[in-house]
Amino acid sequence: MKRIFLFFLFITVFQLSKAQVIVETIYSEKLQQERQLKILLPKGYSDTDKKDYPIIVVLDGDYLFELVTGNTDYYSYWEDIPKVIVVGINQADFRYDDMNYSEQNSLPIESGANFFEFIGMEVLPFVQSKFKTKAFKVAVGHGETANFINYYLLKEKPLFNAFICISPDFAPEMPNYLAESLAKIKSKIFYYLATSKNDVQHIKEVTNMFHDKLKIIDNKNVLYNFDEFEAPSHYTMPAHALPKALENIFLVFQPISKKEYTDNILKLEGSPVEYLVEKYQTINDLFGIKKQILVNDFKAIAAAIEKTKNFEYFEPLSKIAKKEYPDAMLGHYYLARFYEQTGEPKKAMRTYQSGYILEEIGGLTKDMMLDKADAIKADFGY
Known part of the structure; x- marks a missing residue:
């Protein structure tokens, strides 16, 4: 059953991504030849969009591009x-x-140095001039190209914010260069590294030695994740590693999960409302995206308030809900709960009643709001 589900999932996301692919041929002054780019725009993309999008640059686009677009389409859905x-x-x-x-210093030379500049000075400016892209940039590579994307980390200001290095075939000195660079880096960098117990022997050994160097780096700017899979070969590794890499890089972007609720929110000593605000501010700071707070996340914070009986937090939660969903009854519901639990039943009743005229949202209905008001009225004889 699981294999059948994965098969249909792959067909679905492949068709979705295939339908939106643009193929561009550009002439490179750096390489003195034409090169082909495959570009996937997100569903619903429009030149009139007010928002911009993060960009993922995929080396080995001949075989990795469709795998990346299938995953991004699915996860963004x-x-x-x-x-x-x-x-x-x-x-x-x-x-x-x-x-x-x-061979002397493991750094790009001649055609490699030209390709390095081609990406930074031609590919990215070309894409950014034609499409609405944000400052947040991800680089993906496999084998030799996984080694190559790391050269951008050796610059004082890295071109990319996140690196997905799958089964990297490192140049001899690169692990030492990278460990030294990441230890001193001053900007936030997401770094994902993966190998397998069934990987090419020398790649597996060097990658694990490199992991030993990275895991002891004490630099809060480096957000590092490592996976060593059991069965995948060098050539099947990307299919296993890419989903994990995307999940790790965009972890804070994801809706509040049961684990985050249990491990983080319920154990807070301070305000869960401030936790919610900080989560979305972090999304804005890291990815340049002003994301509307999900109704699911409001419900998670409300559930924590109910469970811990810290009902005073309903008031600030209601203010944020009214700002995010001004036409919906969410903010009125939380304010009514605040009044109901802090000894002001008449205000609670009137707030439930006033919320009746607003839009239903997240399981809150007009009948529920009236029932809440009627229950207070019956209890207190208003």
Whole structure:
């Protein structure tokens, strides 16, 4: 059954992504040749959009692009990640030259150095001039290209904010360079690294040694995650690693889960409302996205208030709900609960009644609001 579900899931997301792909051929002054880009725009994308989108740049776009777009389409549908623009760089005929590095210092030279500049000085400016993209940028690579994307981390101001390095075939000195660079980096960087027990032997060994270096780095700017899978081969690794990488990078963007509710919110010593505000401010700070607070997340905070009996938090929660959903009854419901639990039943009754004229939302109905008001009226004889 699980295999059948995954098969239909793959077909669905592949069709969704395929329908939106734009193929662009650009001439590169750096490479002195034409190169092909595959670009996926999010569903509903419009040039008149007021919002911008994060961008994911995929090396080895010939075979990784569809895998990335399928995952981003699926996860964004469930609001676990934001809608993104995905750019795949096809390399099948040029990969060996693109990955060229010096045997002396492991850094890009000649055609490799040109490809490095091609991405930063031609691909990204081209995409940003044509489409609405945000400052948050993710790089994806596999094998040799997973090594290559790390060169951008050696710059004082990295070009990318997040790196997905799947089964990297590192140049000899790169693990040392990277460990030193990440230890000192001053901007927030998401770094995902993956290998497998069934990976190519030297890749597995070097990746694990590199992991040993990274896990002891004491730098709060580095948000690091590592996976060592059991069965995947070097060539099947991307299918296993990409979902995990996206989940880790966009963890704070995801709706409040049962685990987050239990492990974090219920154990707070302070206000769960402030936790909610800080969660969405972090989304804005990290990804440049002003995300509307989900009704699901309001309900999670309200449930925590009920469970801990800290009913005074309903008042600030109601203010935020009214701001986020001004035409819905959510804010009135929370304010009524505040009055009801803090000894002002008449105000609670009137607030429930006034919420009746607003839109239903998140399981709150007009009948429920009236029933709440009538119950107070019956209890107190108003």
